[in-house]
Amino acid sequence: MAIVWVSGVIGRYIYLQIPRTIEGRELSLHELQDLKDQLDIELYNKYNIDFSSIKSTRFSLIKLQLLSNNISKNDFLKVKLLIRKQKRLLSRIKRLDKMKKLFKYWHVAHLPFALIMLIIMLIHIAVVLYFGYKWIF
Template sequence: MSRITHVLFLLLFVLIVIAAIVALSYYGFTYYQLNIEERFYHANHQLLKPSGILGHGLGIIGSLMIIAGVFSYMARKRIAKLSRIGVLKYWLEFHIFLCTLGPVLVLFHTAFKFGGIVSISFWSMVAVVISGVIGRFIYIQIPRTIEGRELSLAEVRETKTDIGTLLKKEYNLSEESYGTIVASVADQPDNESKFLLLRLLAKAKEDRKSYKRIDTELRKNNLSRTERQKIKRLVINEIALNRKIDRLNYMQKLFKYWHVAHLPFALVMLVILLIHVAVTILFGYKWIF
């Protein structure tokens, strides 16, 4: 799939979700803003109530979307025979689409009024959606191949340049300048347990200091402007790769903790959803079947 086609598909997914929210909100606004006691007298009560034709249908379709989104993505990840069907990244994006639109439809199915055991499922669903957004952010921070496979730390390190050897071979630098540049681009392990935003800000500040220090050192040497620019580009690329390695370590740890929150909420939501469906059927509630 070309990049333009990919972007168009993502845009289509977003537009579908927005269109569903706008259309359902517009059609049922006067109904959803009423108290439960007053809704009985609304002209569209039989249509929009949770057991109504539209309300019930939204619940069924939304639930099927959630189930399809969860289990199709899990199957693609865990069943070896499916590993060659499509790119994993596209499966994840389709999973996100279904598990975003599905909860939206379920929300309108409840008519914004829910309680008892169903409320546990609903808030679990909300937690799954929120944690899914966070998980998506973490996911895109981890370097991957074009097929969506996560790169290992060793694979990322293999892309590093031996900048020390290159500088010795190509440029006539003083020992002081050479040592400063090599030390600045060294891949130093970071064991600080900072929040991600603080960590990124600290690293950005540190990198700016390194760039200024290296620029000062380069000016002390008998180099042309073109040579200085080439060395700066090498340094910037190497520091950016160091940050990628650091981010990979950090995000892999976060991803492990993220599963602890995301999966249990998803399981609670699905179990209570199945109980809700079973109880509904036992009490004789039917849709258009």
């Protein structure tokens, strides 16, 4: 039972790494690229920031650049949030195929454990009923 539980926790972690819509449907690589492009456009149109040029720089340098352009504190926080979303999205795009493959392999390992546990539970219930266990309540 502990093996099934640990396997379930691992599977849940892998499942959460695969980006999904609000409805729970998996996002395709094309949809993720579209989201990334939308964020790029928003950063460029509103704040004149090209994300491809700031990938490798630290956020402290970006902060200095934005503050030198007299950007408001509120806009700075919005830009910071957009850049974090963009970086998170890029890392998910990079890991998407690996996580999908890993999730398939996880199913192969987890399913036999779960079925064995189910069979043991049914045998346990049958034995308890056969030997006349009575409810205390």
